[in-house]
Amino acid sequence: MVKAVERQYTGPADLRAMQSLAERIWSPASHCHVGDLAWQRFEHVGREPAWRTRLWEADGQVVAWGWAEAGHLSLLVDPAWPELAGSVLDWASPSEVKVLDGEKHVITALERRGFQVASDAPFHHYMSRSLAEVPSPALPDGFVARPAGSADVDRRVEVHRAAWHPSRVTVESYRNVMAAWPYRGSLDWVVEAPDGRFAAYCLIWLDAVNSVAELEPVGTDPAFRGMGLATAVCLAAMRAASEAGAEQAIVYPVDGYPAVKLYQGLGFTPYARTFTYRRP
Numbered sequence: 001m002v003k004a005v006e007r008q009y010t011g012p013a014d015l016r017a018m019q020s021l022a023e024r025i026w027s028p029a030s031h032c033h034v035g036d037l038a039w040q041r042f043e044h045v046g047r048e049p050a051w052r053t054r055l056w057e058a059d060g061q062v063v064a065w066g067w068a069e070a071g072h073l074s075l076l077v078d079p080a081w082p083e084l085a086g087s088v089l090d091w092a093s094p095s096e097v098k099v100l101d102g103e104k105h106v107i108t109a110l111e112r113r114g115f116q117v118a119s120d121a122p123f124h125h126y127m128s129r130s131l132a133e134v135p136s137p138a139l140p141d142g143f144v145a146r147p148a149g150s151a152d153v154d155r156r157v158e159v160h161r162a163a164w165h166p167s168r169v170t171v172e173s174y175r176n177v178m179a180a181w182p183y184r185g186s187l188d189w190v191v192e193a194p195d196g197r198f199a200a201y202c203l204i205w206l207d208a209v210n211s212v213a214e215l216e217p218v219g220t221d222p223a224f225r226g227m228g229l230a231t232a233v234c235l236a237a238m239r240a241a242s243e244a245g246a247e248q249a250i251v252y253p254v255d256g257y258p259a260v261k262l263y264q265g266l267g268f269t270p271y272a273r274t275f276t277y278r279r280p
């Protein structure tokens, strides 16, 4: 039996290896898409010193990783190596861990260590939609949906910051996002208003191995909400993802937020949810 070897994270090549694990074990029972790691690692700058990241490898590939910040731990463990869930938990010693309901090997390791479900914690609905047929977007007169290019980065960042105010996304951090694998400019869509402002956006990350497109993130400037623009830009981006080979789209809105209604209206249905486990 091969033994997994653990080591510290050393840089971007390791992030790519962590994404390879996400790609290799992706299923409706896995919480992590390749796009999650790219977005979460690059959406802000200056956070690296607060992160601890560790990898477990066997047979030349990553079979588990943990990414800890303060008391929180994000972990991904190959279900073929269930015992490593305990190794990652023991290394990070977190107070709180969010898992998907299907990650049974991780849940088992948490429960063995006395963690309990925090029933008051917010949770994410994991929702999916087939991309076999995606309707054409309908836009108000004068509004245009199109992919954002590298020349648009200032306006691209402005619309994100308006939607998520207060936001720590900057032109510098967004350039890092655009440079991250598997970012594709052809899947980063905006709606441009008649006055040239970007009013809404939808960034899609494509896992080309599993043909799964993740919407992360989506937003509309508050000045343009309720006009159907998020609906339109998501449809436009999903059509582009379908043309690029995606068969399924996924998204993870937080329960109780308006975005749940947006995605329901777009034909997404829930297939899983997260649970937060806390150490008593």
Ligand SMILES: CC(C)(COP(=O)(O)OP(=O)(O)OC[C@H]1O[C@@H](n2cnc3c(N)ncnc32)[C@H](O)[C@@H]1OP(=O)(O)O)[C@@H](O)C(=O)NCCC(=O)NCCS
Binding pocket: 163, 164, 200, 217, 218, 219, 220, 221, 224, 225, 226, 227, 228, 229, 230, 231, 232, 252, 253, 254, 257, 258, 259, 261, 262, 265
């Ligand atoms: C969620 C968000 C993208 C919606 O943008 P929008 O352009 O106003 O959305 P649309 O006009 O296309 O509306 C889509 C649907 O959501 C509903 N909706 C939008 N905002 C809503 C709100 N505040 N309360 C209730 N329903 C709302 C609309 O009524 C519409 O449903 P309908 O088709 O049944 O009429 C926007 O509020 C936003 O940017 N929020 C902050 C960022 C965010 O949460 N992003 C999503 C993360 S997963």
